[in-house]
Amino acid sequence: MKKLVVKKSSPLYGTITTSGSKNSALPIIASALLSGEECVFKNIPNLEDIQTMLKLLKSFGVKNNFKNSEIKVNASNVNYYRADYELVRKMRASILVLGPLLARKRRAVVSLPGGCAIGTRPIDLHLFGMRKLGADIYINNGYVVAEAKHGLVGNLIKLPFKSVGATENILLGSAIAKGTTLIKNAAKEPEIEDLCNCLNKMGSKISGIGTSELKIEGVKNLSGVQYSIIPDRIVAGTLIIAALITRGILKITKIYPNHLDLPIRILKKMGADISIAKNHIVVNGKNSQLKSVDIVTEPYPGFPTDLQAQFMSLLAIVKGNSSVQEKIFENRFMHVGELNRLGANIKVNKDRALINGVDKLKGAEVMASDLRASVSLVLAGLMAQGETHINRIYHLDRGYENIEKKLNSCGAKIKRI
Numbered sequence: 271m272k273k274l275v276v277k278k279s280s281p282l283y284g285t286i287t288t289s290g291s292k293n294s295a296l297p298i299i300a301s302a303l304l305s306g307e308e309c310v311f312k313n314i315p316n317l318e319d320i321q322t323m324l325k326l327l328k329s330f331g332v333k334n335n336f337k338n339s340e341i342k343v344n345a346s347n348v349n350y351y352r353a354d355y356e357l358v359r360k361m362r363a364s365i366l367v368l369g370p371l372l373a374r375k376r377r378a379v380v381s382l383p384g385g386c387a388i389g390t391r392p393i394d395l396h397l398f399g400m401r402k403l404g405a406d407i408y409i410n411n412g413y414v415v416a417e418a419k420h421g422l423v424g425n426l427i428k429l430p431f432k433s434v435g436a437t438e439n440i441l442l443g444s445a446i447a448k449g450t451t452l453i454k455n456a457a458k459e460p461e462i463e464d465l466c467n468c469l470n471k472m473g474s475k476i477s478g479i480g481t482s483e484l485k486i487e488g489v490k491n492l493s494g495v496q497y498s499i500i501p502d503r504i505v506a507g508t509l510i511i512a513a514l515i516t517r518g519i520l521k522i523t524k525i526y527p528n529h530l531d532l533p534i535r536i537l538k539k540m541g542a543d544i545s546i547a548k549n550h551i552v553v554n555g556k557n558s559q560l561k562s563v564d565i566v567t568e569p570y571p572g573f574p575t576d577l578q579a580q581f582m583s584l585l586a587i588v589k590g591n592s593s594v595q596e597k598i599f600e601n602r603f604m605h606v607g608e609l610n611r612l613g614a615n616i617k618v619n620k621d622r623a624l625i626n627g628v629d630k631l632k633g634a635e636v637m638a639s640d641l642r643a644s645v646s647l648v649l650a651g652l653m654a655q656g657e658t659h660i661n662r663i664y665h666l667d668r669g670y671e672n673i674e675k676k677l678n679s680c681g682a683k684i685k686r687i
């Protein structure tokens with residue numbers, strides 16, 4: 271099995287371009303199921319999760335072609351509506367085909383995604399949303415079997431709490447439903463805004479974009495589209511930490527700084543030297559004397575749970591006591607044990623990690639448990655003395671395009687063996 275060997279790095283210097291957002295790309299690719307015409311999506315990162323979504327679409331008879339960060343999807347023919355276990359188990363976001371399949375084919379059979387390393391992650395809110403749109407749903411042999419004999423019908427849907435995936439599935443299901451849907455307490459992550467903008471370009475009528483109340487007036491058909499997705503704010507945030515943790519200077523391009531407003535404000539409060547332009551930022555780790563901080567993860571515009579592990583690697587070597595409270599997922603501290611193997615001093619108490627900053631970390635053999643946890647170990651490895659061997663890096667390839675190549679171009683010494 272592949273692993274990464276990360277050597278202690280000197281400060282990183284250079285320019286790195288952020289790739290397109292994985293979490294935007296996945297629902298946007300699924301949106302092509304709603305149209306009978308060709309959709310062309312640009313700025314798509316070449317990642318395992320994207321390949322899984324394309325395989326899933328292919329299994330429905332949907333033609334697609336991925337070349338040079340551009341995907342062409344043609345769903346003029348959708349002849350199968352069952353998302354098999356083999357693909358769904360690889361990626362939870364496969365559930366995002368439920369809404370569009372139901373809307374287009376009036377039937378969908380999707381394997382239950384099951385649990386994952388960061389928590390049980392149920393899909394009850396997705397099913398709640400589809401039922402509100404008129405679907406009959408039951409579970410059979412580990413599959414969600416959904417049917418809307420007369421098509422989906424718009425409704426008022428008040429989510430009991432903000433869910434990114436459920437909001438996306440409801441948007442996808444209601445875009446070509448009969449009548450109007452109002453989603454209350456919708457998640458408002460930038461990736462949802464991106465999906466709404468793409469759907470509107472395809473001819474849907476969504477208003478309230480960027481707020482927690484989304485109104486979708488169902489239309490009959492959606493057309494093809496050419497759409498470029500937003501840069502990945504989580505990759506950008508990870509690169510900011512790379513500059514700070516190695517005390518280097520990185521210019522990060524193709525980034526929308528406003529999507530990282532709170533994390534950047536927190537870093538500045540800690541003492542980070544970050545200058546912001548419209549589409550790029552410069553992080554000067556050399557000039558940054560960092561202080562400890564307390565962080566709480568929350569739905570956007572709160573602090574993103576997907577940056578929690580990376581921040582923890584940085585806080586592990588920041589003098590003083592910091593804390594991280596995880597309010598989105600119940601079990602997202604799997605990286606703590608591994609960071610402690612590298613010499614960090616972190617204790618977990620329920621949903622809170624208490625970090626007592628140490629002077630230095632020391633390389634060791636560690637295990638990646640999920641996507642963001644794996645990159646937090648790469649970051650820690652960059653400043654740990656000696657070598658850090660990271661096992662199970664397939665998690666990393668699900669969400670980071672060429673990460674070792676990008677970091678190595680700025681002076682890191684990371685090898686895949």
Ligand code: UD1
Nearest residue numbers: 293363391392393394395396432433434435436576598599
């Ligand atoms: C998406 C992101 C993921 C990010 C997360 C939170 C994608 C592909 N993934 O995941 O990277 O960490 O948002 O920002 O975009 N929940 C339920 N029932 C449901 C759905 C969710 O209880 O039906 C719970 C989850 O277990 C979790 C919380 O709601 O505790 C938030 O999950 P959600 O926002 O739905 O995350 P995902 O869409 O799975």
